[in-house]
Amino acid sequence: MLNELTLAQAASSMDPAWKWAIWAACFVVFVGGFVWLGWYFFGKRQDLSRIQLRTRGGIIMVLFVVLILGLILGLPVSDSLRNGLLGLVGLSFAALITLGSTTIFANFMAGVMMYHVRSFKPGDFIRIGEHAGRVSAKGLFHVEIQTEDRDLVTLPNSYLITNPLRVVRTSGTIIYCDLSLGYDVPHGRVEPLLLSAVEETGLIEGFVQVRKLGDFSVTYRAAGLLEDTKKLISQRSNLRENILDTLHDAGVEIVSPNFMNQRQIQETVIPRRVRKSISSDQSSPEDVIFDKADDAERVERVRESLSDAKAKLKELETSLGECEGDDKEAQKEKVGAEIEHQKKLIEYLSSRLARMEG
8 A cells, every 4th residue: 555655655746747758658659560560461471452441641641640639638738739730730730732623623523424434444455644554453543544655654643534534445446548649550550459458457448548648749548447455566567468468469659748759760759568577475465565554454354253253152142042933942952053153253353363463
């Protein structure tokens, strides 16, 4: 009893500054212990998904705010001064939020709008302003695209809704090549050759247009429908190559729009034909350029399949209770087997999605 009184008297007679120092040390050790435990169990892991990384960062921010508030509450000052300090901290956070809220809120609302509009999804080709590439990530505040140089470009959602957005349709897109030919080559001869090059490229619904009648040359456009839009870049190059080979094989010169035909002798500017080497194991450049966009597209497909499987499971569970008639038991057995199949499918898709996002 005497020892307890002695400790109580010592605590009451202790300088308030020492009280606050002890309180602050204990509080910092307490919060630091939680941070260390979280880092020990999660910080060393390198396979965390993007959502887990964001969650970890949010927890650290919350602990930081709690630490500041705890230190202020433990200060050995009067209540009025403590309330003033808390108000100052609150005003500081409010100022930070106000300064950044305009852009953040605009990007958030733009992200919500694009989520409901669903004009594009991960894996699609898009072009906006001077930026073009395949979508590799799509969030509430930004969209990430992978360009033809394999680089990643992050665009805020507010930029996407304030500028015209061009999306390449997955069902197919028109690719074309413009070229200039001299007036000495009849149009009736040019069109079949260009259509042949379009067909050799693997395009369908090919067509040829006369785009411009220049002073010294005629500008044509050879175009066709590309169904496999993932090969957009390589097929554009293949179309140009096939046009070169087809016209040169037919003895047709491809000239510059500013080429003035004033030659006095019968000379041509057609290069000698070189046999093209075909490599069977040559991979498509899109496989290297858009690797992250391909991964994002696969994740999106698995996510959509998982959503469809869950919806199908819900329908089957509803229909299980609606079975009736003489063959009620047979119906239940059939529906039950389908339910088990859907559950296994959901389990498989969930584990696959976790591996892909990890």
